[in-house]
Amino acid sequence: MTSTTSLFSPVEADLRLLTENLKKLVGARHPILFAAAEYLFGARGKRVRPAIVLLLSRATIPDRQLTPRHRRLAAITEMIHTASLVHDDVVDESEVRRGVPTVHSRFGNRVAVLAGDFLFAQSSWYLANLDNLEVVKLLSEVIMDLAEGEIQQGLNRFDSHLSIEAYLEKSYYKTASLIANSAKAAGILSEVTAEMAEDFYQYGRHIGLAFQIVDDILDFTGSTESLGKNAGSDLQSGNLTAPVLFALEEKPYLEVLIEREFAEADDLEKAMTLIKESNGISRSRELAAHHAEVAVKHLNCLEPSECSEALVKLADYVLSRLY
Template identity: 80%
Template sequence: MTSATSLFSPVEADLCVLTENLKQLIGARHPILYAAAEHLFGARGKRVRPAIVFLVARATMPNQGMTERHRRLAEITEMIHTASLVHDDVVDESEVRRGIPTVHSSFGSRVAVLAGDFLFAQSSWYLANLDNLQVVKLLSEVIKDFAEGEIQQGLNRFSIMSIEAYLEKSYYKTASLIANSAKAAAVLSDLPEAQTQHLYGYGRDFGLAFQIVDDILDFTGSIDSLGKPAGSDLKSGNLTAPVLYALEEKPYLEVLIEREFAQAGDLEQALALIKDSRGIERSRALAAHHAKAAIEHLSDLPISESRQALTKLADYVLSRLY
């Protein structure tokens, strides 16, 4: 299977600079925060979000070099993403992410919350210094959406929702950052509104496909590939597409969810019911629909290596399932 990082070859050098810059942007004035930042930015992340910013920048400015404002936007995007992960891990009490200990398990919850706050504050400061009001509005919306997504997830534990409500929550938690940062990159390239909106659409549909695939892998992946035990989302009451589709076929699943898997064997029974339904199959089709929609949004871009990489990246999201 093609790896995500191999698809980033047009912007590989840009991503190497980004990793070093991120550590420098945090600064050494706060030793514990700097240690936490090194821990975060040295993690085995795929850097999908900043890579998309770089690819959009290069695809929309094929005859010009990467601008410093595009580089800073990619750094801001990764800072916001990382800050949200730090806070997520505290809320979810996760001990491991990407196979390594989380910030709160290494440094304590207090430092983790402060590190997340610090990253959000730093990203906001650098964002303001881009001196582009439209970009400030786009990325500020993302930070609001993260909070909205977390609140929705917290309030709706073990609550059965519609697929539409699930997609809205997935947009807040995952797709908003990809959509708005892709559009922001196009704005910095001085593209007309119609084209910036298409790149927003690419990011939105890519992000939704990405999240749906992650939610499928929670049932089909291994602990090694997930970096956490399979079925973790279901156990914590986070009902995703495979569960919501399975409920239409397996009514007893609702009984198990309503009692929050309180009895011995409840969780195992629920997992068996989901795997015996068409929930995973229908979720794959939903992910494929959004991946295809993402690619269609690229049709107005000039043919380039970076546009091809954006197309292949949407295909790669689905290939993670096989």
Template identity: 70%
Template structure:
């Protein structure tokens, strides 16, 4: 399988610079917050979101160098993503992320919440200093969407009337909004046409949805070691994702099991077995493939380049994570 690192070859050096800059942007005035941020930025993430910004910068300005504003946008994108993960881990009481201890498990919930708030505040300050109102609006919307997605997920725990459409909406808020709006913002900073910027938005939106659907499939098919968290944790916590929603259509008894909120561990074991034996995973794969293909269609008009090819390859990589 193609590795994400090889896909990002055109911006590999740019990503190395980004990692160092992220630590410097946080600053050392607050030792605990700095230690928390340094832990996060050194936690071995794939840097998918900033890589997309950098690839779009190169793809929309062929033959030119990435501008400082593009680099700062990539850094802001990763700061927003990281801040959201810190808060998610507190809400989910997760002890590990990407196989390493979470901020709240290393420090405590208070520091984790403050670290997330600090990163959101820092990203907002650097965002304002880009001096581009349209970009400020796009990334500010992302921060609102992240909160909306988390609220929707919390309010709909164990909600068996949850539809695939509602699931995709929540997935947009939690995952795809950041990819969609940062992709469009990168186009704006390149002075790309209005039509191109809208296509970049749709690329990020559909890639983000495909990415989230694949993540939700892996929660049922991958090992604890691969996931960096217990397999089946979404269903156990009442977060009903595409595989479960499709499986409920095939096995109505799943509805009754979910209604128990798995107070009996045997009910969870049975529910997981039903999802894994259903057509839900196959249908979810088709849904992810559909959105990956929609993403691919949006960037076919960009001038041929290594960076455009990497954006193509990324849609393929997202799907191949399943195999």
């Protein structure tokens, strides 16, 4: 399987610089928040979101030289993503992420909430300083979408009548909105046409949905070690994803288990077995593949380059995580 390191080789140096800049952007005025931020940004994340911003930026700048505003947009994108993860982990009471302790389990809930708030505030400040109203609007909408997605997920816990459409809407808010809108923002800073900026948005939207669907499949097929959390943890918390919703169409008893919130000792294990026996996982794979395919079609507007090729390969990488 292609690694993100080799995949993002055209912007590898940019991503290294990004990691250092992120720590500087937080500043040292608040030692405990700085410690939390340093811990966060030192974690071995994939940096997919800023990489997409940087690849699209380099693909659309005539001399391939990034402007400070493009670099700042990439950093803002990662700050917003990281802030949302910190808050998600507090809400979900997750003890580990990517195999390492979460911020709240290491520093406490109070620091985690403050660190998330601080990162959102800092990202908003740097966003305003880009002096581009359209970009400010796009990324401000993302922050609202993240909250909307978290609210929808909370309200729909253990709702066995949730539709695939509602699941995709929530997935857009929680995952795809940031990728889509930051991709479009990169195009706007490069002064591309409105049509091309919309193509970037659609690429980000569909690659984001594919990414989320794959993550949701891995919750059933991945090992605890590879997931960095217990397999089936989303299902146990009542977060019903594509594999579950498709399986419900075939396995009526699954609804009984979900409606009683896995109250009996072996309910969760029974539910996992029913899902794996159904076509839920294979249908979810098809759904992820569809969105990855649509994403790539929206890159036809770009001239061939190392950067555009990396963006195409990213779609293959997203799907390859399943195998």
